Amino acid sequence: MQSELYLLNCWYGLAWSTELDDGALLARKVLGNSLVVFRDKEGRPAALRDRCSHRMAPLSMGKLKDGVVECAYHGMQYDGSGRCVHYPFGPVPARAVVEHYAVVERDKMIWIWPGNPELADSSLIPDYHFHNNDDAEDDWVVFGYTNVKADYRLEIDNLMDLSHAEYLHATSFGGRGFITNHGRYQVRDLGNEIHSNWWMPAIDLVHPGTRQPIGVQADHFLDMRWNAPSNMRLQVGFLPQGVHADREDAPRDDLPGQFSAHIITPEDEGSCHYFWSADRPKGSVGFVGGMDKEMGRKIFKVAFEIEDKPMLEAVAANMHKGFWEEKPLILPNDVGGIRARRRLAKLIREEQEPAGAEAVSSEALIQMTPSIS
Numbered sequence: 001m002q003s004e005l006y007l008l009n010c011w012y013g014l015a016w017s018t019e020l021d022d023g024a025l026l027a028r029k030v031l032g033n034s035l036v037v038f039r040d041k042e043g044r045p046a047a048l049r050d051r052c053s054h055r056m057a058p059l060s061m062g063k064l065k066d067g068v069v070e071c072a073y074h075g076m077q078y079d080g081s082g083r084c085v086h087y088p089f090g091p092v093p094a095r096a097v098v099e100h101y102a103v104v105e106r107d108k109m110i111w112i113w114p115g116n117p118e119l120a121d122s123s124l125i126p127d128y129h130f131h132n133n134d135d136a137e138d139d140w141v142v143f144g145y146t147n148v149k150a151d152y153r154l155e156i157d158n159l160m161d162l163s164h165a166e167y168l169h170a171t172s173f174g175g176r177g178f179i180t181n182h183g184r185y186q187v188r189d190l191g192n193e194i195h196s197n198w199w200m201p202a203i204d205l206v207h208p209g210t211r212q213p214i215g216v217q218a219d220h221f222l223d224m225r226w227n228a229p230s231n232m233r234l235q236v237g238f239l240p241q242g243v244h245a246d247r248e249d250a251p252r253d254d255l256p257g258q259f260s261a262h263i264i265t266p267e268d269e270g271s272c273h274y275f276w277s278a279d280r281p282k283g284s285v286g287f288v289g290g291m292d293k294e295m296g297r298k299i300f301k302v303a304f305e306i307e308d309k310p311m312l313e314a315v316a317a318n319m320h321k322g323f324w325e326e327k328p329l330i331l332p333n334d335v336g337g338i339r340a341r342r343r344l345a346k347l348i349r350e351e352q353e354p355a356g357a358e359a360v361s362s363e364a365l366i367q368m369t370p371s372i373s
């Protein structure tokens, strides 16, 4: 495993909240580490190393009983902090502890901080509050998950360069020439947050089903926000033509839009978890305006699973060296993605080689930092 792969002191998406419904015991690998994820007695999310302290049995093969995990092998039971609370054949031994990780539930997602738990600051979790507006027929959110056999940074590249929508998504939500014919590309660099945006003035709105113009013009924008290490949010806007022309070169987060989450978490060095969502706010126009929830679920799933995933996996299979060693051509539309890639590499470097620190073995560097308390 390469030591330059992952940032540890940061938040990654671990699971959608609903994945822990109904007493689920979820096995999930993140950053090369196998975890078991569940809700404790109080309903709080918990993540433990998926390995019993006795004979290394995966705890995810066991059962969740009233908020504690019972190992399937000899019945030891662990609570959400990883402490053994019951050994069926005698007193609980002092060393019967499994490592646990800092997790927080926010905006329908369980977030994990794989680094030093003492540094885990939940105010650093990027905002996805639109996930909580899933409450009406005309105001819904769909949530999905796609596993992609590719380095997680290829998925970031893909999302930061939405020009691919004109080709790869020609039969789902792209291919209408909006970017090709009207697009003006902009990058807003705020450090560990980078926006890779398209502004498309005076496009002809089309019906999402028939794809025929409906006789209305709009100013359209696609604003992709990246927060280190790999948490992204897309805002898609269709504004009354000319009304917000002054926003072409200004932040647009406050303007009405359709939001979607693109939360990427490395599974290991060759694959990643892609947690995606899409909302349809009340009064939507443009692409999602004419969709019901089922239609929305279907079309986003097609785009991410049938269109993006095979391409990213084929790209990954076509790479035989590291990204930079492959000497990829860098085009003007790649500025946002390349900045995010470089920023992430810098953060990883700084985390691994803090100023004045002694060199540490690469093996030690890539270990996630569990807590045993």
Ligand code: FES
Residues within 6 Å of the ligand: 052, 053, 054, 055, 056, 057, 071, 072, 073, 074, 075, 076
């Ligand atoms: S391996 Fe889990 S109780 Fe023995």
Ligand SMILES: [Fe+2]
Residues within 6 Å of the ligand: 158, 164, 165, 168, 169, 303, 308
């Ligand atoms: Fe895509």
